[in-house]
Amino acid sequence: MRKPLDPTELSxxxxxxxxxxxxGLFAEVxxxxEVWRGxxxxxxxxxxRPVTxxxxxxxxxxxxxxTAAAVLQQVESGRIGLDAPIGRYLPKLVPGERGDVITVRMLLDHTSGLAEYLPYAYPSLKALPVVADTGPQSLDDHRLTRFDPAELIEMGVTAPAVGTPGGTPGVYSNTNYLLLGELLEEVTGTTAEQYITRNVIERAGLRDTELPTGPYVDGPHSQLYEAWFGMIDPPRDYSVYDMSWVGPAAALISTVSDLNRFFGMLLAGEIVGPSSLAQMRRTVPVISQEGRTIDYGLGLHPMQGPGQDIYWGHGGMVWGGxxxxxxxxxxxxxxxxxVNLQRWHRLDSSGKPQPHPIDDALAALYRVAMSD
Incomplete structure (x- = not known):
C-alpha cells in the first residue's frame, strides 16, 4: 500500500x-x-532573506x-527530419562532410562529435574538463556579454572533434543545442525562444517559466552563489547574468512547481505525441560534463530511484545555480x-573534486522524495 508523503521527513x-x-534550496514533491513544497x-x-x-x-x-520537445513537434509536423543531416538546414553553420553526416538526432542525444564551445568563449576555462587548471576570471568578464549564437557554434564546430558522428559514447556538448535553436529558427521563421515559449511553455500552462532576454530574473528569486571549486571564497553572486552564453541550451528560468507540471505533461504525451516521446526515451551512453557516463535520450535521461523505479528528467547548472x-x-x-550554490567541491592535491557532505545530504533528500 502506498504511503502518503511525509512532510516532516521531507522537511x-x-x-x-x-x-x-x-x-538555500527549495523543492516540490x-x-x-498529493503535493508537498518546502x-x-x-x-x-x-x-x-529566506528562500521560499x-x-x-x-x-x-x-x-x-x-528545446528537444520543440524540435520533435517540428519533426511531427514534417518540417524537420529526425535523421536528416543538419547540413540540409544549416549548411553555413555545419559545412562540408560533417554537415552531411551529423543528423538532428545526433544533436539531440549528443552523439554529433561536436566539441563544447565554452572553453573557447571563456578563456579562463580553457583547461576544461580538467578543472584544477581553470580559473573563474571569465565568469566576471562575461556577466553582461551578449554572445552571438553563430559565433559560439563556430567555436564548437571548428574545435577538434570529440567523437565520430553517431559513435558512442557521445560527449555532452552545448554546441548541439545551440544548433537546435538555430534549426528551430530556420524552419519556423521565428526565434527559438519565441517558438518554445508559444508551443512548449504556454502549451503546458507554465506561468512562471521563461527564456529571458535580459540579465535579470524577474519576480521573487534567490541570489546565485558560485564557488568554482573553492577558487571563489566566499562564493560570489552571479544571479545577474546575460544568458546568451547558453540560450536554448540552458537559459531557462522556472519554478519547481512549473518543472513538475511540465515533466508530468511531457511524459503523459501532452507536449509531444507518443511516438516522439518514445524517441526521447531511446538512450545511448554519453559522457557528461562531469566525466561520468550516463544514459541519454533526446533531451531526457533516466535515473534509477529506490527499488527498481525509473525516473525520467534532467538536471541543470549555471553559474551559482x-x-x-x-x-x-x-x-x-x-x-x-x-539550489543556490554550485561547484562546492574543493580539489585534492591531484586536482580532483573531493567528496562533500552536500553530496550525501542531496542523495538522502532524493531517496526520501522518491520513496513511496
Whole structure:
C-alpha cells in the first residue's frame, strides 16, 4: 500500500542539505494529487532573506528538454527530419562532410562529435574538463556579454572533434543545442525562444517559466552563489547574468512547481505525441560534463530511484545555480529541487573534486522524495 508523503521527513531532509553547506534550496514533491513544497536556508547570505518554495530560478540544462520537445513537434509536423543531416538546414553553420553526416538526432542525444564551445568563449576555462587548471576570471568578464549564437557554434564546430558522428559514447556538448535553436529558427521563421515559449511553455500552462532576454530574473528569486571549486571564497553572486552564453541550451528560468507540471505533461504525451516521446526515451551512453557516463535520450535521461523505479528528467547548472527535475515512468511520483550554490567541491592535491557532505545530504533528500 502506498504511503502518503511525509512532510516532516521531507522537511528534515531539505534542512540537512542546507546544514551541509547549501545557503538555500527549495523543492516540490508530488505523488498523484498529493503535493508537498518546502524550503530551507537563505536566498541572500548578506540580508538573511529566506528562500521560499515558489521562487523563480535559473534551471540550466533542464532547458534542453524544452528545446528537444520543440524540435520533435517540428519533426511531427514534417518540417524537420529526425535523421536528416543538419547540413540540409544549416549548411553555413555545419559545412562540408560533417554537415552531411551529423543528423538532428545526433544533436539531440549528443552523439554529433561536436566539441563544447565554452572553453573557447571563456578563456579562463580553457583547461576544461580538467578543472584544477581553470580559473573563474571569465565568469566576471562575461556577466553582461551578449554572445552571438553563430559565433559560439563556430567555436564548437571548428574545435577538434570529440567523437565520430553517431559513435558512442557521445560527449555532452552545448554546441548541439545551440544548433537546435538555430534549426528551430530556420524552419519556423521565428526565434527559438519565441517558438518554445508559444508551443512548449504556454502549451503546458507554465506561468512562471521563461527564456529571458535580459540579465535579470524577474519576480521573487534567490541570489546565485558560485564557488568554482573553492577558487571563489566566499562564493560570489552571479544571479545577474546575460544568458546568451547558453540560450536554448540552458537559459531557462522556472519554478519547481512549473518543472513538475511540465515533466508530468511531457511524459503523459501532452507536449509531444507518443511516438516522439518514445524517441526521447531511446538512450545511448554519453559522457557528461562531469566525466561520468550516463544514459541519454533526446533531451531526457533516466535515473534509477529506490527499488527498481525509473525516473525520467534532467538536471541543470549555471553559474551559482542548479536544479534537478525527475518524474517516475508512471508519472505519479515527481520531484523538482533547486539550489543556490554550485561547484562546492574543493580539489585534492591531484586536482580532483573531493567528496562533500552536500553530496550525501542531496542523495538522502532524493531517496526520501522518491520513496513511496
Amino acid at each position: 528534515a531532509a531539505l534542512e540537512n542539505v542546507h546544514r551541509a553547506g547549501i545557503p 508530488r505523488d498523484s494529487d 524550503a530551507a536556508g537563505v536566498a541572500d547570505v548578506v540580508t538573511g 518554495a515558489d521562487m523563480r530560478h535559473r534551471v540550466g540544462s533542464i532547458t534542453k528538454t524544452f 542548479g536544479a534537478l527535475a525527475m518524474t517516475r515512468a508512471d508519472g505519479k511520483r515527481q520531484m523538482a529541487v533547486a
